[in-house]
Amino acid sequence: MKRFCLILTAVIMLLTATGTFAQQFAGYHARHFFLAGPAGAYQDGLLGFANPATTVMLQRFNMRYYWSTQEDDNADIQNWGFFTAAPNLGFGMLREKIDGKKVTDYNLSLGFGSRSAAFGIGYTWQGGEKARFARERLWSLGWLFRPGRFLSAGIIGNFSAESNAKEGVLDLGIRPLGNPRLTLFGDYALQKDQPWKDGTWSAGAALEVLPGINFSARYFDSERVTAGLAVSLGSGRISGQTHLDEDNEVAYNTYSVGFGEYTPSIFANRFSKRRYFLEMHLKGRVDYRKFRWFDDHTQRFWELLQQVNRARENAAVEVIALNLSAMSILPEHAWELREALQAVRAAGKKVVIFFDNAGMTAYHLASVADVVMMDPQGSLMLPGYTLNRTYLKGTLEKLGLGFDEWRFFKYKSAAEALSRDSMSTADREQRQAYVDDIYDLIRSEVSASRGINEATFDRLIDESVYFMAQDALAESLVDTLCRWNALGDVIRSLTGGNKMRIRPEQLNEGADAYQNWGTPPQIAIVYGLGECAMDSGINARQLAKIFERLTKDRSVKAVVFRVDSPGGDGMASDVVAEALKKCAAE
Known part of the structure; x- marks a missing residue:
């Protein structure tokens, strides 16, 4: 119902945008000459400058700079545009210059909605000789509908704040393959006081020949033609576009550079392959869930696994470094995280882990690393495992209380704490099997990772238990004694070169990049x-x-x-x- 109301409002706007008088401000296509295609159908619509609803489609902060040059003098910048936007909010400015006269459009846009249906509102004002360029202050309403991977429809209504002039714009995009490989698009703009036949339109297509390399072509009703090339470098991008007049002569060229939204590209990892390391701090409690507010000391277990797996898949990352200081983690979570790190090593990447004080669980996790760092003043406690129970039968008898156990199965021993004063044979058997299974797993994995035999591991558990830093180094339980701030030196020694730190958000931007239309x-x-x-x-x-x-x-x-x-x-x-x-x- 809500979507229907939005569409109905847009249709009414378009119907009321027609009349019988003359055009009063510069048209849509004349004002947005930097666009390589319709605002809602190709790329990002100048980050909300053309259609404010496009700001909803953004996932991070973006910045673009466009400029145009004459055919015979590429050093002479005639027009330029500067556009910035974060999710749901955009600001842009565009300067146009003709015969020494200048005007600058400023635009602020705000978007609401989802990737399937978005609405936006924008306001444009000017500085300079606005009358010379037929400019007026405008309120803009924009809609963008992307019900699936194959279709995108945009509607824009521009309303003058200085007169009764209005403008309606409809754009349409079709992706026959359901992905950015091929996009067909067209748009139509009509101002109040224009007959339908005098509206301006364009049609064209964009082809992604390789990931991150896009060719576009666009034909206008005035017989003008544009042809462009856009190249993504991952988070950065560059583009160029040639504008031909009705005689197929080059009128001018436009170019752009920018950064922000991550786009998959064949160049993205070639420039940064194996240049980074991921730093992860596991301080606090590792748990499945955390509170939304005031819970900074809880690490979501799924997010940790996700970071490790994404680092393994990212060609730019060579090393994962974990700081286990002040970590609280369950043994089963430590084992699962260890398995994920083992997969990282199997992929040919390096793992470095630091701890200051550790026990059986933390050391089991740390032992998977290529290099185990330990604080020179730290300690390591390896006591093995034990299970015990407290029995209350004698206490109850002293209080004059009796307990009658209803027991149906041999190993259902929960009530033994109240009915017995010692462990039953069945309970001892099952608990011993559990302890043996856990111990055997950790002994085999630690021994294999650290290159020691299982008999040596048993001896360390049975005879030593507690290790100061020098003792742990002597027994080959760790590789180096240093503080966390020496991580750079350790990585340099391990890889033979310096590596730059990559933030988890940077890993996520590549993995979360979604170029298909609609909600993923x-x-x-x-x-x-x-x-x-x-x-x-x-x-x-x-x-x-x-x-x-x-x-x-x-x-x-x-x-x-x-x-x-x-x-x-x-x-x-x-x-x-x-x-x-x-x-x-x-």
Whole structure:
């Protein structure tokens, strides 16, 4: 209903933009000569300068500089434009010069909505000889609809703040292949007081011959033609465009340079291959979830895995360096993170890990590294593993209380804490199997990573337990003793050269780059944590509602359900399972 109202409003705007009098301000195509295609159908529409709704499609801060030169003198800059925008907000300025006379348009734009349907509002004012260039202060309303990968439709309404002049613009883009490889586009602009036949239009196409290399061509109703080349360097870009007049003579050329939005390119990694290292600080609690506000000391486990995996896939990254100082992590999370780092090493990249004080879990994680750094004043505690229980039968007897255990299976030993004063044979058996399994895993992985035999590892656990920094180095448990601030020297020694630091956000921009039209398919991650219960633990009632909501959400194409639970109420499990089956059926 909301989308229908937006479309209806736009249609009414276009219908009321026609009349029987003369054009009152410079037309859309005349004002936006830097565009290589329609604002809503090709590239980014001058970052909201032409259609304010395009600011919604941006994912980060962008900046562009355009200029034009005459055919016979490329050093003589006639016109220029400077455009900046962040998601939902843009500012631009465009200066035009003819016969020594100048005018500068300033524009502020604001966008709302999503990648499927966006709305924007903008305001344009001028400085200079505006009357000479037929300029007026304008309010602009823009809409951009991208219901899928194949179609983009834009509507712009420009309303003079100085007269009753109006202008309506419609642009359309079609991608037959559903991707940027081929884009067909056209647009039509009509001002108030113009007959329909006198509206201006253009049509053309853009072809991505290789990732990041785009050719475009555009034909205008005035028989003018433009041909352009745009090259992406990843976060940077350059472009050039030739403008031919109606006699097919070069009238002028336009060029641009800019940075911001990441675009996949064959050049992106060639200029930066193996030049960077990713620095990760694991200080705080590593957990599945964190509070949105006031929870800076919690690290989301999924985000850590995502950073490691993206660094492994990014050709620009050669080294991943982790700081485990003040880290709190569960053994199962440490193992899974270790597996991800092992995959990094298998891909031919290096891993460096630093710790100051560590125990079994942290050292198990650290041992995967090519280089293990330890603080010279730090310590390492390797006590092995043990499981024990506290028994309260004697305490209850002293209080005059008895306990009658209802037991149905041999290994269901939860109630033994109240019914016994020592560990049963069955409970000892299962706990010993669990401890042995964990210990055997860590012993084999640490021994393999550190190049020591398992007997040596057993001896260190049984006889030493506690290691000062020099002791850990002597036993080959670490590779070097230094502080975290010596990381650059360690990386230089490991790789034979200096590496620059890359921020996690820079990794994400490449992995999150989405050039297709419309909202990208969403994958929902749902957690079932704690005991299986209706109103606590996994919170089965609420969890079922979450799955019901995801079932109805058409933007969600897949659901990942991660369960970390010791078990519990069968009814709670059944409620969640039923909701999960309905979700999977969709």
